[in-house]
Amino acid sequence: MAAPPRKLETLLGPKGPLAERIPGFTHRPQQIAVARGVDTALAQGRPCLVEAATGVGKSIAYLVPLMRWLDKHGGRAVVSTHTLALQSQLVERDIPTLLAALPEWDIRAAALKGRSNFLCLQDMNTAAQELWTQGDPLFRQVLRWSNETDTGDVAELDFSFSGWSEIAANPDTCRQRECRHFDRCFYFKARKAAEDCNLLVVNHALFFADLRLKKENPNGPTLLPKYDAVVFDEAHHIDDMATRAFGLEWGSGRVPQLVRRVKRLVGDSEGAVDPARLAALEALNQVVVDPFLQAPSPEAYVDDLLSSDADRDAFQDRRDDLCTTLDALARELTALADRSEDTALRDRAAGLARTATRVSSELTQVTRDDAKPSPDGAEPGYFRWFHTRRASQSFPARTTLVKTPLAIDRTLQNVLFADTPRVIFASATLASGGRFDFLKKRLGLDGAEQEPPVEVVEGSPFDHENNCLLYVPRHLGPPSSSAEYVERVAEEVLELVEAARGRTFALFTSHRMLRAVHERLWDATDYPLFVQGSMPNGRLVDEFARAGNGVLLGTASFWEGVDVPGPALSQVIIDKLPFATPDSPTQRAREEQIKAGGGDAFRDYSMPQAQIRLKQGFGRLLRAAGDRGVVAILDSRLWTKGYGRDFLADLPTCPRTDRREKVYHFFDHVAEAPAPLAPAAEPVASR
Numbered sequence: 001m002a003a004p005p006r007k008l009e010t011l012l013g014p015k016g017p018l019a020e021r022i023p024g025f026t027h028r029p030q031q032i033a034v035a036r037g038v039d040t041a042l043a044q045g046r047p048c049l050v051e052a053a054t055g056v057g058k059s060i061a062y063l064v065p066l067m068r069w070l071d072k073h074g075g076r077a078v079v080s081t082h083t084l085a086l087q088s089q090l091v092e093r094d095i096p097t098l099l100a101a102l103p104e105w106d107i108r109a110a111a112l113k114g115r116s117n118f119l120c121l122q123d124m125n126t127a128a129q130e131l132w133t134q135g136d137p138l139f140r141q142v143l144r145w146s147n148e149t150d151t152g153d154v155a156e157l158d159f160s161f162s163g164w165s166e167i168a169a170n171p172d173t174c175r176q177r178e179c180r181h182f183d184r185c186f187y188f189k190a191r192k193a194a195e196d197c198n199l200l201v202v203n204h205a206l207f208f209a210d211l212r213l214k215k216e217n218p219n220g221p222t223l224l225p226k227y228d229a230v231v232f233d234e235a236h237h238i239d240d241m242a243t244r245a246f247g248l249e250w251g252s253g254r255v256p257q258l259v260r261r262v263k264r265l266v267g268d269s270e271g272a273v274d275p276a277r278l279a280a281l282e283a284l285n286q287v288v289v290d291p292f293l294q295a296p297s298p299e300a301y302v303d304d305l306l307s308s309d310a311d312r313d314a315f316q317d318r319r320d321d322l323c324t325t326l327d328a329l330a331r332e333l334t335a336l337a338d339r340s341e342d343t344a345l346r347d348r349a350a351g352l353a354r355t356a357t358r359v360s361s362e363l364t365q366v367t368r369d370d371a372k373p374s375p376d377g378a379e380p381g382y383f384r385w386f387h388t389r390r391a392s393q394s395f396p397a398r399t400t401l402v403k404t405p406l407a408i409d410r411t412l413q414n415v416l417f418a419d420t421p422r423v424i425f426a427s428a429t430l431a432s433g434g435r436f437d438f439l440k441k442r443l444g445l446d447g448a449e450q451e452p453p454v455e456v457v458e459g460s461p462f463d464h465e466n467n468c469l470l471y472v473p474r475h476l477g478p479p480s481s482s483a484e485y486v487e488r489v490a491e492e493v494l495e496l497v498e499a500a501r502g503r504t505f506a507l508f509t510s511h512r513m514l515r516a517v518h519e520r521l522w523d524a525t526d527y528p529l530f531v532q533g534s535m536p537n538g539r540l541v542d543e544f545a546r547a548g549n550g551v552l553l554g555t556a557s558f559w560e561g562v563d564v565p566g567p568a569l570s571q572v573i574i575d576k577l578p579f580a581t582p583d584s585p586t587q588r589a590r591e592e593q594i595k596a597g598g599g600d601a602f603r604d605y606s607m608p609q610a611q612i613r614l615k616q617g618f619g620r621l622l623r624a625a626g627d628r629g630v631v632a633i634l635d636s637r638l639w640t641k642g643y644g645r646d647f648l649a650d651l652p653t654c655p656r657t658d659r660r661e662k663v664y665h666f667f668d669h670v671a672e673a674p675a676p677l678a679p680a681a682e683p684v685a686s687r
């Protein structure tokens with residue numbers, strides 16, 4: 001086979017090797033424009049920001065120049081995704097398809113997941129001998145699977161096993177090379193494959209866990225092998241993921257879980273661990289978390305809840321008691337490990353001692369007041385908050401204490417961009433107002449001291465002008481929480497559902513509105529209803545698509561990543577502009593920070609966030625070239641407020657109306673007309 005052409009325009013062009021060798025490959029000028037931007041960034045050692053709408057074929061647009069660069073220059077690249085679904089698509093479909101079409105390139109691809117996804121054979125063997133697994137049919141299935149699987153990846157199980165965390169690989173208890181299962185160890189096999197490859201696919205959680213380790217100990221062990229370039233797909237999650245990774249979370253379930261494990265370890269053996277200490281730990285844990293569980297709001301600043309000196313002092317005393325008892329348990333377990341002649345018992349006791357020490361030190365860290373940035377700027381200053389989950393039939397009430405950095409720009413510069421300037425951020429929704437200012441500021445890509453990023457914004461290749469109608473009613477008035485307004489919205493949704501003959505996604509910004517609309521539709525429409533929470537999200541979407549005339553009602557998780565091409569989804573209704581809840585601690589902290597710096601929190605933060613979110617919701621409609629339909633945004637502020645025009649300008653260009661008759665007309669005359677011939681299957685370039 002002849003060597004592949006080097007020019008991107010030829011590679012991705014209508015007569016190129018991809019068009020020749022991949023059935024259904026569609027040449028798109030937007031795809032070539034994105035590939036050129038990525039190529040420039042790789043060649044010049046610069047970051048790159050890419051917004052490429054659905055249908056551009058974004059993953060191929062970055063993979064082709066990336067693979068070409070690796071083939072020419074050597075080294076290793078990491079592609080990181082937010083969702084498992086995209087990771088699977090890249091590993092199982094896109095990359096193998098490209099490698100089959102371009103076999104001359106020296107590309108060895110592998111995927112790596114986080115350690116807790118892998119079965120630990122040592123802990124599995126131990127669990128098989130313990131009481132808690134006896135008679136559990138699911139454990140027996142896991143045991144059978146453990147003897148058959150090649151990967152040990154929990155994703156292979158087609159059922160959920162509640163005891164997975166007890167048998168998953170875990171850094172505290174892992175004996176590494178000393179483990180007698182090391183040669184067959186699933187996690188270390190996956191690590192070895194990652195080291196041998198030059199194109200590694202991971203998820204954002206693992207990528208940032210690795211960066212966090214580098215931040216804490218620049219010369220210490222890492223989770224990922226060394227890399228020379230990174231592509232973040234689904235990059236609109238990067239700000240949140242990085243912020244979370246460089247912060248700290250401490251869950252109230254960690255102490256009870258530790259106590260459970262210690263009890264299993266020592267069983268009935270007298271004197272191994274003081275039972276009174278274990279009872280005290282559970283009681284102290286409860287006392288520490290009680291104020292949060294009883295707080296009037298499910299999430300708030302810690303300082304708002306513990307607002308007086310007396311409250312704070314009492315909390316610190318209780319926390320110190322808990323930490324002291326955890327440290328004492330760690331010493332007791334270490335002593336048990338030291339005197340044990342049973343290797344398995346010794347290793348598990350030592351592992352649990354490390355866990356007890358970690359739980360104690362992280363509780364101290366997460367509750368320490370680090371509000372001010374460090375003088376050298378290396379530490380950004382943190383805000384402390386908590387969120388709670390109410391008790392349910394299956395779960396006890398839980399609280400999570402969180403410490404979140406106010407900024408991540410300096411950290412990213414130090415631990416990522418300084419060593420790896422070739423970082424590509426790609427998403428279908430990344431820009432606001434056609435610009436990346438918001439993201440550049442958050443990620444630290446706007447500094448004068450570094451190379452400016454290459455920026456590419458490519459709109460949808462789909463024909464929105466002819467295939468889409470945007471309906472924004474004025475008669476509902478501005479959004480309000482009044483019962484009367486909620487009723488008017490529910491009535492409007494009912495009318496629109498009837499107009500579209502079902503086939504509707506209704507996306508809500510609040511559960512209250514979702515419930516009200518559900519009640520109204522339940523009484524008044526015969527179209528099948530699919531309501532968030534009634535079954536797992538993936539199944540809900542599958543059943544909705546299968547029904548062909550269904551109505552799906554959902555909140556946050558349905559605004560993005562849901563893909564239903566074809567007429568089963570012909571209308572998207574959005575209840576209002578998706579501004580984040582202003583009283584959430586994260587939102588408040590960011591807004592206060594911007595205001596303190598003299599900025600405009602609405603223009604610089606709330607609005608760009610909401611613009612990106614709105615584009616995500618809008619983007620659910622046209623998923624393939626022949627798709628047609630209506631997007632209805634039930635928020636008159638789009639017409640009446642100055643910022644409404646900015647929101648409208650940020651959406652794909654299509655006819656707009658405030659008259660419902662036009663929606664009826666669209667469904668009677670446009671949406672039902674035969675679709676123009678669309679390209680057949682688009683197995684690779686459909687994203």
Ligand code: SF4
Binds near residue numbers: 121170173185187
């Ligand atoms: S090497 Fe570590 S993760 Fe692997 S089986 Fe042994 S203890 Fe478990």
